[in-house]
Amino acid sequence: MKKNPFRRLIFRWTFVFALVSGLLVTLLLCFRPETPVLIGSFAYLACTGAIFAGFIFSVRREMETVLEQLSEMIQGLIYRRDKEILSVTEDTLLSKLQSQVIQLTGILSVQKERYLKENREIKSLISDISHQLKTPLANLAMYSSLLDDPEISPDKRPEFTRRLKSQTDKLAWLLDSLIKLSRLESGIISIETEAKDLGNTVLAAIKQAFPAAENKNVTIEWRGGQGLVLPHDAKWTTEAIYNVIDNAIKYTDTGGNIIITLTGYDLFARIDIADNGQGILPEELNDIFKRFHRGTNAREAEGVGLGLYLTRKIITGQGGYIKTASEPGSGSTFSLFLPLDGLRVNSSQH
Structure with a gap:
């Protein structure tokens, strides 16, 4: 069973009305007015109580309806259904609230897509960098091991040294390019025009x-x-x-x-x-x-x-x-x- 959030409010104002009515009845009994006055007073209290009860319960029903509409709207936004529950033609606080919530949902959705895109780009960049570094690093390891071989002929050593230097230069150039790329994409270095x-x-x-x-x-x-x-x-x-x-x-x-x-x-x-x-x-x-x-x-x-x-x-x-x-x-x-x-x-x- 759903808990009624307005039950406490209804009970509070019902208690106030009952207290006021009780005081009025006490005064009538103390002063002992004539019978027509007494009957009229009780009739007035009965009508007032009926009107008050009808007002309280109508307010309760209306507020519960509004809350259910808001709940349905939020539930729809959670499941990415931008359906307008409340009328946008009415200049009411609730319609404004609905419009603001829908706008906020759109902003959050755009931010989420941007973060997902950035995350994909970062993963792609890391994968590309690791792939590009693999070949020169493997070549450096290979030529270094060849130069460490004591049985290598003297005429081949200069050639392996030249290739080792070439791979080192290539790796340095690649790292420099990757640093420039990462700084531009991450915004660490910004384009400043003059x-x-x-x-x-x-x-x-x-x-x-x-x-x-x-x-x-x-x-x-x-x-x-x-x-x-x-x-x-x-x-x-x-x-x-x-x-x-x-x-x-x-x-x-x-x-x-x-x-x-x-x-x-x-x-x-x-x-x-x-x-x-x-x-x-x-x-x-x-x-x-x-x-x-x-x-x-x-x-x-x-x-x-x-x-x-x-x-x-x-x-x-x-x-x-x-x-x-x-x-x-x-x-x-x-x-x-x-x-x-x-x-x-x-x-x-x-």
């Missing part, structure tokens, strides 16, 4: 990539110019542009050419990085920005598939976007767009 010359930022990325291009005899042609000033994070944008240029160098044959242009439009600045390298297969264009993705033509090139993923994170983190056009065997063009909020163009450029 109005600076975007041309200088592109030139810094070209300077960083120039040694690798020179070693491979790949020409980098800059057609941008300077004076295009817009809010951006120069350090991280340099990293993003460098990753694309470095990617172009890796997949461009010896003696190839990379052309970099910078163009200002009404809403965006556009950085085009075009190469005449291997190109990208059409079915892989949607996957190249995924974390640790390696294309079918990337098996011989160094890398682990983090560069373009980091580039997209950095560019989209500043309100920009990336477009890619590629033809297998003819090369690729990566277009990086950054918003021109607060653009200032040097008059000497015009």
Whole structure:
């Protein structure tokens, strides 16, 4: 049997009414009024008692109905049924309460989905990191054990030492990339924009990539110019542009050419990085920005598939976007767009 939460309240006011009625009856008996007055008083008390009892029980019934509706509404929300029990057309406290509860449920649902997504991303990142670290660590262990072998021939020792150093450098580069990735995704390092010359930022990325291009005899042609000033994070944008240029160098044959242009439009600045390298297969264009993705033509090139993923994170983190056009065997063009909020163009450029 359900406990009535209004029983105590009903008993309290019934007791008050009975006490007042008892006092009135006592006064009537003490003063001994005439019979018509006595009959009228008792009739008045009887009517008043009936009205009071009807009022109390109607209030009780109404409140129980409201509580049952609230209980049904909350139960529906628990089972993810956003059904409105109370009328929303009535401007009542209960309808407002229902609306607020539904809104709160929506907020909590969104937060839950975000936490679940973050949890899945963390698990995926940990799995990817462990997978990527496994190969270089195994190679380091193998070459170290070979170098410890006293029977190894002297002519093979320098080769194993060179390979050991190569794997150590690869592991250091991989760890550096993973640290950058984890800091960006966890929000430890945030993108902080400041109005600076975007041309200088592109030139810094070209300077960083120039040694690798020179070693491979790949020409980098800059057609941008300077004076295009817009809010951006120069350090991280340099990293993003460098990753694309470095990617172009890796997949461009010896003696190839990379052309970099910078163009200002009404809403965006556009950085085009075009190469005449291997190109990208059409079915892989949607996957190249995924974390640790390696294309079918990337098996011989160094890398682990983090560069373009980091580039997209950095560019989209500043309100920009990336477009890619590629033809297998003819090369690729990566277009990086950054918003021109607060653009200032040097008059000497015009």
